[in-house]
Each structure stands twice: as structure tokens, then as C-alpha cells.
Amino acid sequence: MNDMLSKIISTARKEGLFGVLREAIRFKIYLPARSIWNIALDRYHKIDTEEIVSLNSLGLPEDAGERCESTPIGEFLQIMRRFTIGPNDVFLDIGSGKGRTVLLAGRYAFKRIIGVDISMELNAVAEKNVRTLRGKLACKKYEFVTSNALDYKIPVDVTYIYLFNPFSYKVLNSVLCNIRESIALNTRDVTLIYYNPKYSLEIEKEHKLVKIMSVEFNHWSLYKSRCFVYKFA
Numbered sequence: 001m002n003d004m005l006s007k008i009i010s011t012a013r014k015e016g017l018f019g020v021l022r023e024a025i026r027f028k029i030y031l032p033a034r035s036i037w038n039i040a041l042d043r044y045h046k047i048d049t050e051e052i053v054s055l056n057s058l059g060l061p062e063d064a065g066e067r068c069e070s071t072p073i074g075e076f077l078q079i080m081r082r083f084t085i086g087p088n089d090v091f092l093d094i095g096s097g098k099g100r101t102v103l104l105a106g107r108y109a110f111k112r113i114i115g116v117d118i119s120m121e122l123n124a125v126a127e128k129n130v131r132t133l134r135g136k137l138a139c140k141k142y143e144f145v146t147s148n149a150l151d152y153k154i155p156v157d158v159t160y161i162y163l164f165n166p167f168s169y170k171v172l173n174s175v176l177c178n179i180r181e182s183i184a185l186n187t188r189d190v191t192l193i194y195y196n197p198k199y200s201l202e203i204e205k206e207h208k209l210v211k212i213m214s215v216e217f218n219h220w221s222l223y224k225s226r227c228f229v230y231k232f233a
């Protein structure tokens with residue numbers, strides 16, 4: 001309650017009463033309505049991708065990374081439409097959660113799709129989701145790995161890597177070094193899709209990634225979300 005009150009006061013100070021009203025519509029109407037719609041879609045398809053899960057509730061330390069929250073469906077599809085996927089392309093989601101992006105990427109004929117998550121429980125949900133919809137998907141090969149991203153060795157055939165702001169910069173930094181190692185072992189074009197790119201400045205400066213695309217999603221002027229796409233120079 002105190003948290004909410006201080007949030008309201010800080011928004012009112014920064015953006016006035018209109019800002020408070022906009023945030024109220026975003027959090028009390030827009031996001032709950034979108035979530036209800038997604039739960040209905042999940043039920044229709046007999047899958048489970050929408051519910052948010054904290055790492056704590058999975059018996060994992062909160063500081064390992066971000067909670068499980070799935071990428072909005074429409075946004076992911078709008079991003080994927082910008083690429084031309086070939087038969088040798090391999091998609092990897094690091095911090096794949098309940099596998100929503102794995103399922104949506106499965107609409108494309110990737111050679112294989114890999115989901116890596118720190119939680120065994122989330123991987124089990126993701127695997128079940130894929131089993132349920134497999135017959136309808138274009139990609140026929142899926143792999144789920146339970147691992148901390150810090151310890152995961154990037155396969156040398158991966159060409160698309162997806163991140164929905166899954167962990168701290170410390171972990172991201174190490175993941176980017178692992179990607180470089182994988183590229184050094186097998187020189188190839190790797191596309192990094194970074195949704196909600198919290199550490200974009202750091203990765204551009206410290207890892208010399210080249211931004212090739214910036215996509216902004218405007219949610220009825222309530223808020224904006226973003227996705228940056230990078231190449232490894």
C-alpha cells in the first residue's frame with residue numbers, strides 16, 4: 001500500500017494528474033485486459049504461457065535473473081516478420097521461461113529451436129506446450145536445456161538469439177562473451193534480438209554490437225516498449 005502511494009505521488013510530481021490517470025489505466029485496465037485475453041488464448045490452445053512466475057516461488061534466488069514473464073505475442077510476431085528464415089537457421093531463446101517465443105518461432109521452418117532456462121519447472125511447462133502444438137508448427141526439432149545462462153555453451157550453429165531482458169548485466173556480459181566464442185569456432189552471421197533492452201548502451205559500448213534495427217511498440221499512448229536487433233561486428 002505504501003509502495004503504491006509513493007509511486008502515485010512520484011508520478012504526480014513528475015507528470016501531473018494526467019500521468020497518474022495514464023498509469024492507472026495502464027496497470028488497472030489495459031494490462032489486466034490483455035492478460036485475460038492471453039489466458040483465454042492459452043486455454044483455447046490448451047497451453048500455459050501467460051501467468052507470471054517469480055524465481056523465488058520456483059525455489060531459485062531472485063538475484064539469478066528476472067522473473068518469468070512472456071513476450072507479448074503480437075510484438076514477437078511483428079519482430080519476426082522482419083527476418084527471412086532459411087533452412088539452416090537455428091533459434092535460441094536464453095531465458096525461455098514457459099516457451100512462448102519458442103512456440104511462436106516454431107511457426108517458421110527453423111532447423112531447430114532451443115530454449116534455455118534456469119528453471120526445470122518452467123522448462124517442463126515449455127516442453128508440454130510444444131508437445132501440445134507440435135503438429136501445427138513448421139519447425140520440427142526442439143530442445144530445452146535447464147542451465148544458468150552463465151554456464152551455457154552456445155551451440156556453433158545458432159543464428160538467431162532472443163533475449164527478453166532475462167538477467168543482470170553481469171550475466172549478459174558473460175553470455176555475450178560466450179556468443180563471441182561460438183562465432184569464433186564457426187564464423188557465421190548471428191542476429192541478436194533484444195526485447196526490452198535494458199542494457200543496450202552497455203552492450204553497444206562494451207561489446208561493440210551493431211544495432212541494425214530498432215522497433216518501437218506504442219500501447220495506445222499509455223507506454224512504449226522496444227526491441228533492438230544487433231549483429232556481431
Ligand SMILES: C[S@@+](CC[C@H](N)C(=O)[O-])C[C@H]1O[C@@H](n2cnc3c(N)ncnc32)[C@H](O)[C@@H]1O
Pocket residue numbers: 055064065066067068069070071093094095096097098099100101116117118119122147148149150163164165166167171
Ligand atoms: C522475462 S522472462 C522471458 C521468457 C521468454 N523468453 C519470453 O520472452 O516469453 C525471463 C526468463 O529468464 C529466466 N532466467 C532468469 N535468470 C536466468 C539465468 N541466469 N539463466 C537462465 N535463465 C534465466 C527466468 O527463469 C525467466 O523464465
